[in-house]
Amino acid sequence: MKAWAVGDTNSGDDEWGEEIKLAEQAVQAVNKLNPKPKFFVLCGDLVHGMPGTQWKKDQERDLKNVLKNTDQDIPLVFVSGNHDIGNTPTQESIENYCRTWGDDYFSFWVGGVCFLVLNSQLYFDSSKCPELKRAQDLWLEEQLAAAEKHRCKHIIVFQHIPLFLRKPDEDHDYFNLEKSVRQEIMEKFHKAGIKAVFSGHYHRNAGGSYKGLEMVVSSAIGCQLGEDTHGLRVVVVTAEKIVHRYYSLTDLSSHGLEKELQDLLAKQN
Numbered sequence: 001m002k003a004w005a006v007g008d009t010n011s012g013d014d015e016w017g018e019e020i021k022l023a024e025q026a027v028q029a030v031n032k033l034n035p036k037p038k039f040f041v042l043c044g045d046l047v048h049g050m051p052g053t054q055w056k057k058d059q060e061r062d063l064k065n066v067l068k069n070t071d072q073d074i075p076l077v078f079v080s081g082n083h084d085i086g087n088t089p090t091q092e093s094i095e096n097y098c099r100t101w102g103d104d105y106f107s108f109w110v111g112g113v114c115f116l117v118l119n120s121q122l123y124f125d126s127s128k129c130p131e132l133k134r135a136q137d138l139w140l141e142e143q144l145a146a147a148e149k150h151r152c153k154h155i156i157v158f159q160h161i162p163l164f165l166r167k168p169d170e171d172h173d174y175f176n177l178e179k180s181v182r183q184e185i186m187e188k189f190h191k192a193g194i195k196a197v198f199s200g201h202y203h204r205n206a207g208g209s210y211k212g213l214e215m216v217v218s219s220a221i222g223c224q225l226g227e228d229t230h231g232l233r234v235v236v237v238t239a240e241k242i243v244h245r246y247y248s249l250t251d252l253s254s255h256g257l258e259k260e261l262q263d264l265l266a267k268q269n
Contacts, residue, residue, distance in 0.1 A: 001016075001018055001019060001222060001223045002014070002015045002016075002018075003048060004223050004225070009048075009050075010053075013048055013049055013053065013055050014055060016047075016048065016055075016059055016062065018222075019048075019221075019222045019223075020062055020066060022221050022222055022230050022249065023063060023066040023067070023221060023222070024066050024069070025230075025249045025250075025253065026221045026232055026249055027066060027067065027069050027070050028253060029232060029247075029249055029252040029253040030070065030071070030074060030232070031069075031070065031071045031074070032252075032253060032256065033234070033252075033256065033257070034256070035265060036071065036073055036074055037074055037234075038074075038075075038110045038111070039074060039075045039076070039077050039110070040070060040074050040075070040076055040077065041077040041078075041079065041158055041198070042076070042077070042078055042079060043079045043081075043158055043159075043160060043198060043199060043200035043201075043218060044079040044080055044081025044082070044083075044084065044120075044159075044160025044161075044199075044200050044201060045081035045082065045083040045084065045160065045200060045201070045220075046060070046063055046078060046081070046083075046084055046101065047059035047060055047063055047083065047084070048083055048222075048223075049083065050082075050083055050086060051084075051085060051086045051093040051096065060100055077108075077115075077117065077158065078101040078102055079117055079118075079158050079159065079160055079200075080094075080097050080101070080104045080119050080120075080121065080160065081121075081160035081161075081200065081201065082121055082124070082160065082161070082201070084097050084101070085097045085104065085119070085121050086121070087121070087124070087125060088121075088125045088127060088128055089119075089121045089122070089125075089126070089128065089129060089132075090128045090129055091128075091129050091132065094119070094129065094132060103117075104119040105117055105118050105119045105136050105139065105140075107143050109152070111153075111237075112152055112153040113152060113153050113154045113155075113156060113237055114143070114146075114147040114150075114152040114154070114155045114156070115155075115156050115157075115158065116140070116143055116155065116156070116157045116158070117157075117158045117159070118136065118140070118157060118158070118159040119132075119136060119159075120159035120160045120161040120177070120199070121160070121161070122136050123159075123161070123177050123181050123185065124161055124177060124178075140188075144188075144192040147192070148192065148193075153237075153239055154195045154196075154237060154242065155192060155193060155194045155195065156194070156195060156196050156197075156198070156237070156242065157189065157194055157196070157197040157198070158197075158198050158199075159197065159198075159199055160199060160200055160201050161175070161176065161177055161199060161201045162175065162176050162177075162197070162199040162201060162202060162206070162215055162217045163176065163177055163182050163185060163186055163197060163199075163210075163215050164176050164177075164182060164208060164210075164215055165202060165206040165207075165208070165215075165217060166206055166207070166208045167208055168182070168183075168186060168208065168209075168210040168215075175201060175202045186210045186211075186213065189213050190210065190211045190212070190213050194213055195212070195213065195214065195242055196213070196214045196215075196216055196242050197213065197214070197215050197216065198216045198218065198233070198235070199215070199216070199217050199218070200217070200218055200220065201217075202217050202219070202225070203219055203220045203223055203224055203225035203226065204217070204219050204224070204225055204226035204227075204228055205217060205218060205219045205226075205228050205246050214242070216233070216244060218232075218233040218246060219231060219246065221249070228246070229248035229249070229250070230248065230249050231246055231247050231248045231249055231251075231252070232246070232247055232249065232252060233245065233246045233247075234247060234252070234257060234261065236261050236264045236265060238264055238267070238268060243260070243261065243264060245257075245258065245261060
């Protein structure tokens with residue numbers, strides 16, 4: 001947040017006390033949720049320091065210390081972002097990330113729902129590690145085939161960079177994927193029956209849809225680039241639908257979920 005305020009990511013990255021407090025507030029809000037969430041996803045940019053910057057290790061250490069206080073019954077799911085592995089990732093930057101946070105792409109199942117975590121930097125610029133992009137592409141085809149075979153209730157994707165912010169045919173910029181890449185992925189996801197893609201990166205709430213595929217862009221726990229408050233998105237998945245709401249950390253902590261989401265959850269139990 002300081003780096004954004006002073007407009008200097010090199011020398012403005014030396015204070016993150018405010019981020020620690022916000023991350024602590026987020027953990028407390030998640031811990032208070034009733035019923036407990038099935039998992040807690042951080043959709044990329046776990047810390048601000050880019051690969052090779054002097055504060056990265058300290059920031060990672062401090063974040064891990066905060067996250068240790070997450071209720072042990074709530075698994076943490078980490079998604080790699082551009083600050084974690086670089087705008088143009090390398091084999092080395094991805095290996096460092098995997099050593100610190102776990103795999104950069106993987107799948108898991110909860111309650112008949114298939115969740116896919118993707119490394120979207122490989123879609124943004126894989127010029128320094130093309131073989132890693134090919135490996136993820138191959139793996140994704142296998143995962144989608146397995147999901148179809150097992151007739152999962154839904155397939156949901158988590159990736160850092162949104163496919164698009166508001167419209168599927170919008171121009172390409174820093175905050176979305178290049179048009180031809182985006183079109184190919186959207187079609188693949190549509191054919192596979194994927195219902196929703198959840199992303200971060202934009203530091204503002206946004207979203208749209210493509211042939212029944214919902215693109216959900218959530219703002220940040222930390223630095224806000226728009227008018228949104230520091231917050232979290234709560235997602236309720238039922239057999240029929242996926243419902244989500246963005247809450248400020250303060251609202252979620254003090255008031256909990258609104259009645260509509262509570263009613264949906266009550267029907268599941």
